[in-house]
Amino acid sequence: MKKTPTRLADGRELIYYDSADAVVRDAVDPRPLEPVATTTEIRFDRLLGDSVAIASHRQGRTYHPPADQCPLCPSREGWQTEIPAADYEVVVFENRFPSLTGDKGRCEVVCFTSDHDASFASLTPDAARLVLDAWTDRTRELSQLPGIVQVYPFENRGEEIGVTLGHPHGQIYGYPFVTPRTALMLRSLAEHRATTGRNLFDDVLADERADGSRIVLAGEHWTAFVPYAAHWPYEVHLYPNRRVPDLLGLDEDARAEFPHIYLELLRRFDRIFGDDQPPTPYISGWHQAPFTAADRREFALHLELFTIRRTSGKLKFLAGSESGMGVFVNDVPPEAAALRLREVATP
Ligand SMILES: [Zn+2]
Numbered sequence: 001m002k003k004t005p006t007r008l009a010d011g012r013e014l015i016y017y018d019s020a021d022a023v024v025r026d027a028v029d030p031r032p033l034e035p036v037a038t039t040t041e042i043r044f045d046r047l048l049g050d051s052v053a054i055a056s057h058r059q060g061r062t063y064h065p066p067a068d069q070c071p072l073c074p075s076r077e078g079w080q081t082e083i084p085a086a087d088y089e090v091v092v093f094e095n096r097f098p099s100l101t102g103d104k105g106r107c108e109v110v111c112f113t114s115d116h117d118a119s120f121a122s123l124t125p126d127a128a129r130l131v132l133d134a135w136t137d138r139t140r141e142l143s144q145l146p147g148i149v150q151v152y153p154f155e156n157r158g159e160e161i162g163v164t165l166g167h168p169h170g171q172i173y174g175y176p177f178v179t180p181r182t183a184l185m186l187r188s189l190a191e192h193r194a195t196t197g198r199n200l201f202d203d204v205l206a207d208e209r210a211d212g213s214r215i216v217l218a219g220e221h222w223t224a225f226v227p228y229a230a231h232w233p234y235e236v237h238l239y240p241n242r243r244v245p246d247l248l249g250l251d252e253d254a255r256a257e258f259p260h261i262y263l264e265l266l267r268r269f270d271r272i273f274g275d276d277q278p279p280t281p282y283i284s285g286w287h288q289a290p291f292t293a294a295d296r297r298e299f300a301l302h303l304e305l306f307t308i309r310r311t312s313g314k315l316k317f318l319a320g321s322e323s324g325m326g327v328f329v330n331d332v333p334p335e336a337a338a339l340r341l342r343e344v345a346t347p
Contacts, residue, residue, distance in 0.1 A: 001133045008082065009033040014093035016085070017134040019126065027075070027084035038101040042176065050180045055099045064164055067116060072167035074114050088114050089127070090134045095171070103147045106174040110134060110153070111167065118168050119279065120155060121266035128259035135286065136247040138172050143291050148174040150182060150290040151246075158281025160308060160315055170284075178290045185287070189298055201300030205239050214338040216268075217345075221254040222261045226338040231328040233316055234272055234280075234337050235306035236265060243300045245289035250301070264346055265305060271344035273312045281315075282307045 004016040004025040010033040016025045041054040065071065071082045083091050091111045098107035112120055112131050120128070135153040142151045155170035156163050178186070192200035208214055208225040216236055217224040224238045238261065240254045250258075269280045283306055289299035310316045310331055321327045 001130065001137075003137065006084075008084075008093065010035040010096070012094035012096065014083070014091065015134075016088055017090040017092070017130055017137070019089060019130055025085060027086070029080070029084045031080050036096055038098060040099065040101045040104050042104050051177060053099050053104070055101075064166075067166065070116055070165065070167050072109070072111050072165060072169055073116050082109075083111065083114075090130050092134055092138060092172070100173060100175065103176070105176045106142060106145065106148060106172075108138065108172040108174075110138075110170045110172060112170065113168055116167050119157070119266075120168055120170075121263060121270055123259075123263065125259035125263065128263055129255070132247075132255060132258055135172070136250070139247045139288065142172070142174040145174065147176045149177055149292050150175045150179055151288055152179070152285055153247075154283065154285030156283055158279065160281035161283060178293065182287065182290060186290075186293055186295070186299070190295065193295075193298070199243070199298055199300075201239070201243060201298075201302075205241075205243075205300075213335045216338055216341040217261060217264060219257050219261045221257045224261065224265055226334040226341070228334060230306075230330055230332075230334040230337065232306035232308065233310040233330060233332040234269070234341065235304070235334075236341065238262065238265065238303040238305065239300060240302075245296050245299045246301050247286065247288065262303070265341075267346055268341050268344045269305070269307060272307070272340055273309065277312055280307050280309055 002018040002021045002023055004018070006014050006025065008014050009029040009031045039056060043052050043054055045052060069079070073081050074087050075081050075084050076086065082093060082096070088111070092108050095107040095109050100107050110131070113123060113127060138153065139151045142148050152173045152175065153170060154173070189200045192198065192203070205223060209218070209223060214226040214228065215223065216226060221241055222238060223241055224236050226235060227237050240250060242251070242254065244250055269282055272280055285304055287302050287304060289296035289301070293299065308316045321329055
């Protein structure tokens with residue numbers, strides 16, 4: 001992998017990731033861009049003990065532009081985008097409209113491919129591997145920035161999820177604190193260690209593999225299953241069989257197998273509701289150990305993938321119980337979801 005860092009006209013960082021070392025990236029951003037005045041305020045909720053990022057500058061961000069005005073496509077004569085080059089493989093840059101900024105974190109955009117009409121699921125294994133390597137590199141780089149405690153690479157796919165740009169892309173959030181869900185996992189991890197002497201992630205994975213009813217896909221180095229208490233109609237957790245705290249810990253064997261496992265999972269997601277349905281909207285994100293956690297070696301890197309669609313043409317809304325009380329009601333039994341995700345395996 002070759003990495004070429006550069007700067008956009010307003011000073012934001014942009015990094016090209018290329019598979020070939022010979023590639024030269026010297027295009028200059030010619031746009032007369034003024035830096036966006038960003039003002040993120042992190043407010044702490046004293047009742048719930050969590051934090052909210054108040055980012056008022058985001059109201060002006062790009063919203064559903066026509067395909068010929070996509071800001072994530074390569075630049076061409078007459079249309080300068082966020083990427084100055086005429087083509088690219090994988091590119092990462094600082095979001096012009098970030099939710100987290102400065103000493104309050106960082107938001108990056110990851111373009112998975114220059115092909116506007118592609119999706120992650122349509123990438124080749126080599127292209128998906130380059131994205132994995134870019135996520136890993138960003139985790140390493142962001143770990144060096146002052147104030148960043150946790151790195152979360154994720155993808156929102158589909159208008160139903162609120163995606164405002166059709167171009168295949170994801171984001172990376174560098175949080176300045178341990179996120180609430182990770183804090184809950186760390187608490188459960190510590191309690192389990194105290195009562196059993198064992199690692200909770202190891203026990204969960206071993207139990208799922210022994211039971212088998214919720215296993216979706218088992219590779220040599222990765223295991224995908226629907227969790228016992230899945231919150232979402234179709235939800236899959238993907239773990240490396242050898243526990244590591246973050247993407248940096250993955251060995252070459254796991255890295256080499258990942259694209260095949262993950263692409264198959266995404267393709268199955270698109271088939272859950274039948275071939276006549278539009279692509280399945282999903283959220284997919286990496287859970288990694290916070291850099292500050294004392295027991296970070298105990299944490300298990302894993303990916304959580306889920307869709308908010310519950311049946312053809314119907315979405316799962318976070319209504320009264322979920323939004324108001326944090327209690328999920330799931331209409332699809334996890335074992336039935338796993339069965340469906342095995343049925344739609346690529347022949
Ligand atoms: Zn595009």
